[in-house]
Amino acid sequence: MQKIKVIGVGPGIRSMITFEALEAIKGARVVIGGKRHLEEFALPGQEKYILANNLEEIAAIIRGRREEGVAVLATGDPGLYGVLSFLKKFWDPGEIEVFPGVSSVQLAFARLCLPWHDAMILSAHGRPSGGLAELAAQSSKTALLTGSDNPPEKLFKLLENTGPERKFYFCFDLSMPSEYILELKSGEIYPEELKGRHNCVMVVLND
Amino acid sequence: MQKIKVIGVGPGIRSMITFEALEAIKGARVVIGGKRHLEEFALPGQEKYILANNLEEIAAIIRGRREEGVAVLATGDPGLYGVLSFLKKFWDPGEIEVFPGVSSVQLAFARLCLPWHDAMILSAHGRPSGGLAELAAQSSKTALLTGSDNPPEKLFKLLENTGPERKFYFCFDLSMPSEYILELKSGEIYPEELKGRHNCVMVVLND
Known part of the structure; x- marks a missing residue:
């Protein structure tokens, strides 16, 4: 099974993301994140879903598309009041790969x-x-x-x-x-x- | 006066530094850091000084070479038990520019x-x-x-x-x-x- 990639993008500009986080985004088929982050980091060919107050809907998308490669973009660091706690309600730690980022x-x-x-x-x-x-x-x-x-x-x-x-x-x-x-x-x-x-x-x- | 750049390099590999941190290192004439970080991030033409238990000596180097551009490499994030507190004994916050990084x-x-x-x-x-x-x-x-x-x-x-x-x-x-x-x-x-x-x-x- 493919792991769900939860990727810290830093404050939201390209110069403050890590190289490995950017590579991980490139490798995904489906990219989920805030509107601003999708504009900054997702590539033209990728399928994009805006993350807002629609967490249940996002969970359904991840469930359906996981094998194609899903990246969830988290502002700053995923471990700092991010989307990680929500995702862990549905998936085990072994099913999630976290990429740290610079928090605001x-x-x-x-x-x-x-x-x-x-x-x-x-x-x-x-x-x-x-x-x-x-x-x-x-x-x-x-x-x-x-x-x-x-x-x-x-x-x-x-x-x-x-x-x-x-x-x-x-x-x-x-x-x-x-x-x-x-x-x-x-x-x-x-x-x-x-x-x-x-x-x-x-x-x-x-x- | 040039600011002293205190740069978080992350855990120490190139894929986990931010783009702006790497650019900031490139722009310095004098690079100070742990041996492993100097090997990974400093460029051939740069002057390198190993940071170990020689903080006073390092402070003297910074004092003498500041105008040429000095980068101090900090493991992880400079704000997390890093070299920042030491540097602040000698320099005002306005004289230091901090580049955050991913902490271990x-x-x-x-x-x-x-x-x-x-x-x-x-x-x-x-x-x-x-x-x-x-x-x-x-x-x-x-x-x-x-x-x-x-x-x-x-x-x-x-x-x-x-x-x-x-x-x-x-x-x-x-x-x-x-x-x-x-x-x-x-x-x-x-x-x-x-x-x-x-x-x-x-x-x-x-x-």
């Missing part, structure tokens, strides 16, 4: 020139934000994935009082031409013009 | 088909192992970098009783032809023939 969390810390092995990594992307403030309060270094349900301005409000003198870095559109990093302290005003932008990794530090 | 910890979890955002990441590579058992006892998923001072057999002894029913994965020589993964439970015997091999990422799980 790693890129955020790279831009800030900070080590991250001591960071707590949380996600509010497509999941409830309850409990996040309590978790972040326990850690002196937190990375937080945001999303449309939980945009950075909302998470800032939620987290700004979790500790004394906290420093917030909002890393927008990492690796893209529109990349922008905003620094705020607890109590400062979140800029009106950035509200609504939610492709953002937040890094929260004790000052 | 990510590769270990990829091989085990496990997510890792909820893992505690610890290192016993070139540092004392005191306190590790206490830290690992708090976490249901721990990744542990080993080293010659703290080889996996020693850390297994130290950690096997940190919780009931713990499962240990020893991931040796990840990405290399000699890659090998051993699975043990608390109380089982560490194989004699693997003693002395310390290029290993340990993953410890509550069963």
Whole structure:
């Protein structure tokens, strides 16, 4: 049986994928991924399916087409709040081959020139934000994935009082031409013009 | 002033570096890194310095040659127990450009088909192992970098009783032809023939 390839593509640009991940995508007949990743990485002859809130449908496609070679593109690293946990509900570890990639969390810390092995990594992307403030309060270094349900301005409000003198870095559109990093302290005003932008990794530090 | 480029090369083989990291290495006049990484990634015309336990000497080289373009190769990701913290003692974040890479910890979890955002990441590579058992006892998923001072057999002894029913994965020589993964439970015997091999990422799980 062919293994299902779950491929970390990094932040989403060609210069930040690994050589082996790109080769693995090339070898697949069916490529599944976010719209932006399919445009960037899939080849003209490949069959493409957009991965969105259609996980059950995607599972059915994988089941039907597996023997032809299926690649599932994961943003960043598949092991960091990615599609992997979902796929493991249906397939055994031995049926899945994971290709690691550079996560947006790693890129955020790279831009800030900070080590991250001591960071707590949380996600509010497509999941409830309850409990996040309590978790972040326990850690002196937190990375937080945001999303449309939980945009950075909302998470800032939620987290700004979790500790004394906290420093917030909002890393927008990492690796893209529109990349922008905003620094705020607890109590400062979140800029009106950035509200609504939610492709953002937040890094929260004790000052 | 030229920035000092700190470049994550991934586990150490060409297929697992990003395109931008490889380009950044090519652009440097002086390349500093472990012997194996220099052999794999530095070009014939480049000046090479081996990074070992000679950090002060390396800092002096960087200071003297910075304007010519200096690349420091970091195993895996520079932000994960890498050379970055050392360099930041001498240079400001604005003087350093960090290129993220795939860490051996990510590769270990990829091989085990496990997510890792909820893992505690610890290192016993070139540092004392005191306190590790206490830290690992708090976490249901721990990744542990080993080293010659703290080889996996020693850390297994130290950690096997940190919780009931713990499962240990020893991931040796990840990405290399000699890659090998051993699975043990608390109380089982560490194989004699693997003693002395310390290029290993340990993953410890509550069963």
